[in-house]
């Protein structure tokens with residue numbers, strides 16, 4: 114069977130479900146060990162029977178609702194490939210905006226260009242990533258700025274194990290430290306960071322009616338839910354930052370588009386007027402940004 118025939122078969126098997134073609138292409142490219150673009154350029158190439166069977170076996174899992182990233186044990190984020198399994202949240206494209214915001218802030222505030230080369234005389238940056246999951250945010254930052262060190266925390270030992278795989282895979286083990294920690298418990302009073310970045314769980318247990326059934330079924334609850342209104346963990350994190358007197362130039366975090374009002378009230382309580390809300394590419398309120406002003 115050719116690549117073209119196999120994709121058609123897969124598409125029909127998925128009964129034209131949302132993203133069916135994309136899922137078929139991503140899965141087949143992974144099974145064949147090629148880039149997705151290869152499939153189009155080589156659509157008449159024959160696929161070995163064993164690989165065609167594996168492709169169909171993976172599609173059965175896709176059809177049952179298992180996230181493709183868990184099936185393939187891989188997810189792209191900010192141009193890098195991350196190992197993922199059901200111990201961590203699958204990195205979402207909207208979270209790339211947090212990474213971009215941090216990189217742009219460092220460039221603008223300190224007048225340095227993001228660089229993959231270590232420059233011994235360049236400013237060194239210290240980042241705190243709270244709720245690191247697969248390590249996608251801290252590792253993307255460290256990969257883009259050689260002069261950057263990150264402390265990455267997660268309450269889940271399982272997540273820390275997954276993040277360690279990725280830290281090693283991307284060769285940043287000397288610049289990304291991983292600790293199991295309930296929010297900032299592992300951070301000493303008075304520590305200094307240039308940026309604190311967090312994508313903490315923000316779905317409310319009382320307001321979770323629109324959570325995708327498959328997300329709730331397959332992804333870890335500890336990566337999704339945070340109290341009744343979903344903002345419990347951000348409230349605790351802001352308190353800890355203040356109580357521990359942790360210094361920062363910037364705090365960036367992701368939240369749910371329906372939480373704008375509650376988030377605004379929380380930000381005002383802790384940071385006065387030194388914050389702003391930014392929208393994601395879909396135009397939804399998605400990210401808060403706090404800039405320290407003395």
Ligand SMILES: C[S@@+](CC[C@H](N)C(=O)[O-])C[C@H]1O[C@@H](n2cnc3c(N)ncnc32)[C@H](O)[C@@H]1O
Nearest residue numbers: 202204244245246267268269295296312314336
């Ligand atoms: C929404 S996921 C984000 C994962 C990753 N940073 C990303 O952007 O894809 C939230 C992460 O926060 C972690 N988490 C939940 N409660 C926490 C807490 N109290 N302290 C630290 N991490 C926590 C979860 O284990 C999970 O890995």
